[in-house]
Amino acid sequence: MSARYFGAAVNRLEDPKLVSGAGRYVDDLHPAGLLHVAFVRSQRAHGLVRGVDAGAAARMAGVVAVFTMADFADLASGPMPPLAPHPLIKTPITYWPLAATEVRHVGEAIAMVVADSRHAAEDAAAAVEVDIEPLPVAADAIAALAADAPRAHSDRDSNLAARLAAKFGDADAVFAGADHVVAETIVTHRGGCHAMECRGVVAVPDAMGEDLTVYTSSQSPFLVRRILAAYLGRDERHVRVVAPDVGGGFGPKANVYPEEFAVALAALKLGRPVKWIEDRQEHFLTTTQQRDQIWTVEVAFTAEGRMLGLRGRGVHDNGAYAPYGLILPINALGCFPGPYALEALDVTLDVALTNMVPTSPVRGASRPIVAFVLERMADRVAAHLGLPREEVRRRSFVRADQMPYETGGKARDGSPISYDSGDYRQALDLALSKIDVAGFPARREAALRRGKLLGLGMASCVEDTGLGPFEGATVRVTPAGKVVIATGASSQGQGHRTVFAQIAADALGVDINDVIVDAADTDKFPLGISTIASRIAVTAGSSVEMAAQKVRAKALRFASNRLEAGEQDLEIVDGAIQVKGVPGMSITLAEVSRALAGAAGMSTPYGMEPDLAATAYFESQGLTFAYGSNACEVEIDPDTGDARVVRYVVVHDCGRLINPQIVDGQIIGGVVHGIGNALFERMLHDPEGQPLTTTYADYLLPIATEMPRIEVHHIETPSPRNPLGVKGAGEGGTIPAAACVISAIQDALGPAAPFVAHHPISPQDIVAMLD
Amino acid sequence: MQQPLVITATINGRPVERAADPRMHLADFLRHEVGLTGTHVGCEHGVCGSCTVIVDGRPVRSCLMLAVQVDGAAVETVEGLTGASGSLSRLQRAFSEHHALQCGFCTPGMLMTLEALLRTVLNPTETDVRDAISGNICRCTGYQGIVEAALTAAKDRQGEPA
Ligand code: FES
Ligand code: FES
Numbered sequence: 001m002s003a004r005y006f007g008a009a010v011n012r013l014e015d016p017k018l019v020s021g022a023g024r025y026v027d028d029l030h031p032a033g034l035l036h037v038a039f040v041r042s043q044r045a046h047g048l049v050r051g052v053d054a055g056a057a058a059r060m061a062g063v064v065a066v067f068t069m070a071d072f073a074d075l076a077s078g079p080m081p082p083l084a085p086h087p088l089i090k091t092p093i094t095y096w097p098l099a100a101t102e103v104r105h106v107g108e109a110i111a112m113v114v115a116d117s118r119h120a121a122e123d124a125a126a127a128v129e130v131d132i133e134p135l136p137v138a139a140d141a142i143a144a145l146a147a148d149a150p151r152a153h154s155d156r157d158s159n160l161a162a163r164l165a166a167k168f169g170d171a172d173a174v175f176a177g178a179d180h181v182v183a184e185t186i187v188t189h190r191g192g193c194h195a196m197e198c199r200g201v202v203a204v205p206d207a208m209g210e211d212l213t214v215y216t217s218s219q220s221p222f223l224v225r226r227i228l229a230a231y232l233g234r235d236e237r238h239v240r241v242v243a244p245d246v247g248g249g250f251g252p253k254a255n256v257y258p259e260e261f262a263v264a265l266a267a268l269k270l271g272r273p274v275k276w277i278e279d280r281q282e283h284f285l286t287t288t289q290q291r292d293q294i295w296t297v298e299v300a301f302t303a304e305g306r307m308l309g310l311r312g313r314g315v316h317d318n319g320a321y322a323p324y325g326l327i328l329p330i331n332a333l334g335c336f337p338g339p340y341a342l343e344a345l346d347v348t349l350d351v352a353l354t355n356m357v358p359t360s361p362v363r364g365a366s367r368p369i370v371a372f373v374l375e376r377m378a379d380r381v382a383a384h385l386g387l388p389r390e391e392v393r394r395r396s397f398v399r400a401d402q403m404p405y406e407t408g409g410k411a412r413d414g415s416p417i418s419y420d421s422g423d424y425r426q427a428l429d430l431a432l433s434k435i436d437v438a439g440f441p442a443r444r445e446a447a448l449r450r451g452k453l454l455g456l457g458m459a460s461c462v463e464d465t466g467l468g469p470f471e472g473a474t475v476r477v478t479p480a481g482k483v484v485i486a487t488g489a490s491s492q493g494q495g496h497r498t499v500f501a502q503i504a505a506d507a508l509g510v511d512i513n514d515v516i517v518d519a520a521d522t523d524k525f526p527l528g529i530s531t532i533a534s535r536i537a538v539t540a541g542s543s544v545e546m547a548a549q550k551v552r553a554k555a556l557r558f559a560s561n562r563l564e565a566g567e568q569d570l571e572i573v574d575g576a577i578q579v580k581g582v583p584g585m586s587i588t589l590a591e592v593s594r595a596l597a598g599a600a601g602m603s604t605p606y607g608m609e610p611d612l613a614a615t616a617y618f619e620s621q622g623l624t625f626a627y628g629s630n631a632c633e634v635e636i637d638p639d640t641g642d643a644r645v646v647r648y649v650v651v652h653d654c655g656r657l658i659n660p661q662i663v664d665g666q667i668i669g670g671v672v673h674g675i676g677n678a679l680f681e682r683m684l685h686d687p688e689g690q691p692l693t694t695t696y697a698d699y700l701l702p703i704a705t706e707m708p709r710i711e712v713h714h715i716e717t718p719s720p721r722n723p724l725g726v727k728g729a730g731e732g733g734t735i736p737a738a739a740c741v742i743s744a745i746q747d748a749l750g751p752a753a754p755f756v757a758h759h760p761i762s763p764q765d766i767v768a769m770l771d
Numbered sequence: 772m773q774q775p776l777v778i779t780a781t782i783n784g785r786p787v788e789r790a791a792d793p794r795m796h797l798a799d800f801l802r803h804e805v806g807l808t809g810t811h812v813g814c815e816h817g818v819c820g821s822c823t824v825i826v827d828g829r830p831v832r833s834c835l836m837l838a839v840q841v842d843g844a845a846v847e848t849v850e851g852l853t854g855a856s857g858s859l860s861r862l863q864r865a866f867s868e869h870h871a872l873q874c875g876f877c878t879p880g881m882l883m884t885l886e887a888l889l890r891t892v893l894n895p896t897e898t899d900v901r902d903a904i905s906g907n908i909c910r911c912t913g914y915q916g917i918v919e920a921a922l923t924a925a926k927d928r929q930g931e932p933a
Contacts, residue, residue: 015867018875019859019882021809021849028808119792196813196821196876196910247811247876248910280814493874493911661870665912669873672913696818696908704914705905 005502005512006724009661012498013512023245026200026217027277034202035064037263037276038121040111040128041285042103045139045355045689046152047132049101052111057127062120065270066128068111069100072265081227083220083256084325088162093153093322093353097261103132104152104320105355106690107285109258114266114274139689141317141352142294152320152353161318161351162326166333168408169344174309178300182384186376187758188369188738190292190317191681193362194701195492197247198278199287201260203267213240214264217247219254221520222488222528227256228264236522243520249492250673251361252288254532255323259286284694288360289683290328292317293369297347299377305387307378307396309344310337316351319358326351328359330412332366337407338374339424339462339627340396345408355689361532363673364734367463372759375459375739379746380755389743390432393460397424411464411623419462419625421717422653428460428629431651434713435631443633453636454646455748459736462627465654465728466538466721468620472527473543475504475551476613479597481575481590483508483515483548488528489540490520494730495662496536500544502658503724507548508555508589509572527617534626534728537658542618542722550614558592561606624719624727628652630671630736632708634744638770641763643745645675645708653715655727660714667733668710674737676702678759780841782807783851791838797831798822800838801848809849809879813908820907823880824848830887849879852886861927862886865920873911881907885921895925 017023040052054066069077082092099108111128115121136150143149144159152159175181202215212232218224218241225241232239246253259276267274278287297312316329329349336345378396382389398405400423409417440456447454473487485500501515518524529539552572559577560567563585571580578586593612595605604610633647650667657663680700684692693699718725738759745766746756753769775790782805791800796815801807801824813821815834822833825847852860862885865871872878881904888895888903895903900921901914909917 011867018878019863019866020853021879023875194910248874665870668913668915669911695816696814701908703905704901707914
């Protein structure tokens with residue numbers, strides 16, 4: 001492959017449109033005859049819906065209809081299909097498009113007003129009277145698992161949705177034989193994704209009432225189509241789902257939501273286009289959140305600080321519904337033992353239903369939680385032995401000479417987890433040298449003279465990326481010589497269009513500006529999974545490469561016949577296939593495309609199949625494991641408890657870099673998300689399950705003045721598990737970041753402070769720990 | 772409900788006359804009445820800055836301003852940054868060169884906030900830039916590319932006619 005674009009920091013093809021205000025996000029779509037929706041939502045965390053009185057609302061100006069679930073009985077009924085069924089969940093724990101009998105979290109939609117403007121819809125929604133009989137609330141995951149706890153779902157006899165376990169080695173023997181054991185309880189907290197674009201959906205029925213087009217701000221247009229078509233009892237070809245420009249996803253937009261279904265039902269019922277745009281308060285109440293887990297673990301280790309075994313129990317706050325089944329708890333268990341070569345593991349995780357906002361993966365899914373547990377424990381082991389924190393890690397890491405390394409754990413499909421490649425110790429050593437660990441004592445002294453406490457933090461992680469089963473792509477050269485890539489993979493800002501174009505342009509020897517990417521439209525490509533789990537560069541990127549190489553081979557075969565030259569003597573330059581060293585002996589890709597487009601009554605030349613196009617599906621050949629180490633410095637004001645991250649270094653290995661600029665952007669943005677989790681983002685509820693932080697005045701996101709410059713260094717160990725040698729990069733920034741920041745805070749607080757076992761940490765927490 | 776009021780304003784240098792409900796905020800007016808959908812709405816409570824536009828030379832949050840308040844004013848939106856021939860401004864190009872945007876949703880608000888800064892502060896420091904965008908939330912980039920883009924554009928704009 002001529003590496004013209006691959007590996008280069010190509011400016012993104014997406015940008016000119018987006019910096020000009022010419023992006024097209026869902027709320028920018030205005031089909032003729034559009035109606036607008038406002039939802040009537042539960043103000044209680046748990047209750048029985050006794051009645052909905054829409055009489056007054058229905059008579060208000062501009063109102064076209066007020067619907068409850070009963071109004072859609074002729075179209076569909078019942079709970080939504082699960083996105084990821086699991087044998088442990090016998091009855092799916094999914095929502096209805098509109099709650100019919102019971103509401104199970106604040107914000108659950110009960111009715112919808114459809115009107116000729118959003119103003120009119122909201123006025124009328126406020127006039128809908130809903131009678132809810134309160135039921136006792138399960139607002140705390142641990143309490144919810146007590147035998148006499150109120151049930152989050154009144155029709156289930158327990159809040160325990162599932163108990164999952166992961167185990168390898170002989171934990172009892174390892175713990176019995178270890179020199180030391182320490183135990184801690186570690187708590188991580190939920191936040192939201194807070195994509196700057198809230199969710200939104202526009203459903204447009206066709207004139208015949210047969211076909212429906214749904215534009216949705218989704219990471220999973222193909223999943224939306226699959227389960228919406230199933231719910232409506234229609235063949236998938238009657239449902240087209242398009243994700244236009246999407247203003248950030250970060251996981252929760254991979255879920256399929258009641259509002260998407262309700263808006264589709266309303267559009268079909270009324271035979272008119274219907275739009276709903278989530279407002280930020282609704283986002284706080286209804287878009288999935290994540291990271292409430294409580295882990296009690298113990299680690300066995302040698303006197304030299306080599307970690308040998310980990311055992312423990314966790315509780316996962318699932319929230320009110322499990323649209324994605326057990327994906328988060330399964331993901332959590334799959335993240336052990338992280339970068340460490342443990343001899344034994346024995347962990348269980350209880351999945352608790354509560355009357356809280358439902359959960360599904362938020363950037364990193366459960367990986368940041370498990371990284372937090374492992375890294376806090378590594379620090380704890382070091383403190384116990386009085387060893388440098390890096391020594392415990394170095395002595396416990398999987399070594400480079402052990403690759404590929406089977407951890408003993410099992411992947412989602414039951415296959416053994418095997419780390420493909422990498423040098424974990426090198427990443428940590430590089431991070432520490434880049435942050436200048438040797439100069440740290442002097443910097444700490446200097447800070448102390450200013451009355452500040454400076455701490456050094458570190459955290460390592462390994463991340464499974466490139467989740468299967470597949471993505472696919474069709475690459476076609478048009479008769480005009482443009483290269484069109486069609487793929488199911490949707491994008492929420494990751495720059496996939498540029499990356500796919502880089503890959504195809506190299507394979508076909510064309511200018512990157514001649515590559516067009518059609519993505520995230522179920523009419524443009526037959527299948528897609530979802531843009532989740534840092535999987536698109538690996539799966540869709542490899543598919544583009546495979547399809548483009550097939551097209552290249554076909555073009556060369558054609559040219560070899562036409563130019564009467566051996567294929568080995570041909571090259572593709574600037575969109576033309578030429579005989580090497582023989583100027584003028586060439587044929588353009590456009591000409592080949594035209595020749596293979598067929599002419600009436602003529603057979604295709606050289607007995608070749610029509611069309612200069614090929615489709616390929618890259619099927620996962622095992623997960624690819626990215627990894628890295630972070631180091632940071634946090635400065636604390638001991639009087640106010642203010643903690644400020646002043647330096648941050650990332651060393652990351654995601655295999656070969658297709659576009660370093662894009663990868664750095666993913667990592668830096670991801671780190672900032674993790675810093676938010678460590679210091680700012682706090683989704684508070686009262687004991688009745690009432691969310692208390694539902695504006696950006698109450699819920700703090702990282703802002704520019706609070707963020708440090710983040711320095712990113714790459715190690716490039718090619719993955720052997722795909723043709724590009726790449727690994728995913730979407731979440732590697734977030735995964736270790738909270739652990740790294742808290743490690744630095746612990747260090748700043750000094751040896752007398754208690755063990756910091758939770759995030760986010762507040763200034764009040766810090767002041768209390770210094771007392 | 773009150774009757775719509777007619778608003779006469781200059782938007783991106785062009786006179787515009789449109790009726791709007793007195794309660795309609797400026798962002799909705801620009802997006803849905805005038806059809807300038809480049810201005811985005813991220814929170815509608817004045818914190819995220821996605822909706823920032825320039826009114827009479829000053830950056831404002833168009834979700835916190837009523838449309839009727841711009842009667843007689845000059846409004847600039849992201850669409851106005853691009854030249855008539857479609858050429859991008861130095862700041863817009865710098866955004867791409869420094870990977871200052873990912874999903875692009877916060878971008879119009881960032882651009883308008885920084886455009887207002889660069890018109891008044893010729894030689895901004897990194898701290899000036901970070902302060903200026905401290906009321907603009909970006910969930911994607913971690914701000915670093917945005918800061919670099921603004922500093923590059925500031926440097927290059929000196930000597931260029933404004
Ligand atoms: S939409 Fe105006 S500040 Fe967020
Ligand atoms: S680029 Fe996505 S929010 Fe800033």
